[in-house]
Amino acid sequence: MFRVFEGRTANEVWRKVAIAFRSGEGAVQSSRAGQTREILHSAMSISDPTQRWATSRQPPINIAFAIAEIVWIIIGRNDSAFLNYFNRQLHKYAGHGDTYHGAYGHRFRYHLGIDQLERAYQVLKAKPDSRQVVLQIWDGRSDLPDSSGKEASTDIPCNIVSILKVRGGKLEWMQILRSNDVYRGLPYNLVQFTTLQEIVAGWLGLELGEYNQISNSLHVYEKDLEYISGPSSDQRAINVDSLAFPKEESDEYFNELAHNIETIIDQRVTAKELVSMVRESNLTQSFRNMLAILCAEGARRRLQQDVINNIMNECTNPVYNYLYECWLLRLGINRILRPNNI
Known part of the structure; x- marks a missing residue:
């Protein structure tokens, strides 16, 4: 069965997820990076994707890094220096090379030999009722472990596919993740893909629909469990900006x-x-x-x-x-x- 987390804002959803784990939900599950508590098959829904910031996370997120990553993704880059300046710890999780193997924007725009974001825009402009706009991040040729189980890279994409649909004059977005770290990944993932949703909606001249996400393995490393609760954020801390432009x-x-x-x-x-x-x-x-x-x-x-x-x-x-x-x-x-x- 799905474990569902719903809210108007990303912060509401984040707090519900945090409360679930702090209340003891999730099974103990080992991993290559340490023991976790894991909820399998979770679903999240945010009715107002413009309110995308998990403001209650403590310690607070690195907002400069989050914004730089938005730019890095939409431009389609995979160079590490662009992001490492704003997050000096990133190489510990994504590798030490000049490029990042699983860079989402590069996967969208270059990796498969087609600019998937451009094609999605073209298709939905021409045929808004299409059910075939699926943006692929995961590439089994590059990402599957070898037959012995050895990982292909330290930076295997956790987000694997995005599904876009236009319904009722609004752009609906479904994001699917194979693995989702509540503390280090989820707050940034929500920013990344709700922002992409707003950008593409602007390209198409559409309103924003809901943002929905399926996280097959929603987990917290036990060493991070103490960090996933925090006080309610200042209710005046709302996003007033639009990134929806032609x-x-x-x-x-x-x-x-x-x-x-x-x-x-x-x-x-x-x-x-x-x-x-x-x-x-x-x-x-x-x-x-x-x-x-x-x-x-x-x-x-x-x-x-x-x-x-x-x-x-x-x-x-x-x-x-x-x-x-x-x-x-x-x-x-x-x-x-x-x-x-x-």
Whole structure:
């Protein structure tokens, strides 16, 4: 039977999952990385995918990394340096090479010799009632273990397929995962694929439908169990930005943001230049808000904490401000948010 978790927001669903595990649900299951508690065959449903942030997770998520990963995926990249700058621990889980084997965006746009996102857009534009728009991430040729059980890579994709349907003028999204780590994976997975849903809906000029997800192995490593509960987040920490734009505009914005990230990770660029980058950006506000988070983190990593406020004062999205404030507090850095940006 399915274990179902439903809510309006990702945070509501996250809290229900966390409560289930903290209440003792799940069977003990060994794995290559340690013992877990596992719920088999879980299903999740989020009725408002724009509210995609698990704000109750403690410690808080790395929002700059999450935003950089969105850009990395939609552009179709698989280079490790782009992401490693924002998450210095990533290589421990995904490998030490110049590229990541299971990069979702690269799988969507290049790996199979076809740009699946582009084709999905074309098909649903021409035939909205199609039931054949399935985006493949898993590739048995590259991902199945060998006959002895040896893994093909340290970075085998946990997300294996996305299924898109248009119903009632809304884009419905179904995501299927073979394996889903509640602490390290789930909060980021919800951000990744609800964002893709919103982007593609914008390309098609559609409203957002529900986001649904099947996690065949929903699990928590026992060493992480203490981290999956947290206090309720500030109810004012909502996402007010839309990333739904016509395809030409959307592509332009994401390409520019990717170029900005290349500048941010270049250590020759000064923190003062990062402030100017945000203030002088011609990006629309929702993308400028993402840029502000990325530049603030770039300033922090340059040990120029005094300019973080100058950058973050340009950010108007309450949930971004809240999550970045939580991230700084996690790192022992105090920053006072403006009341209207909480």
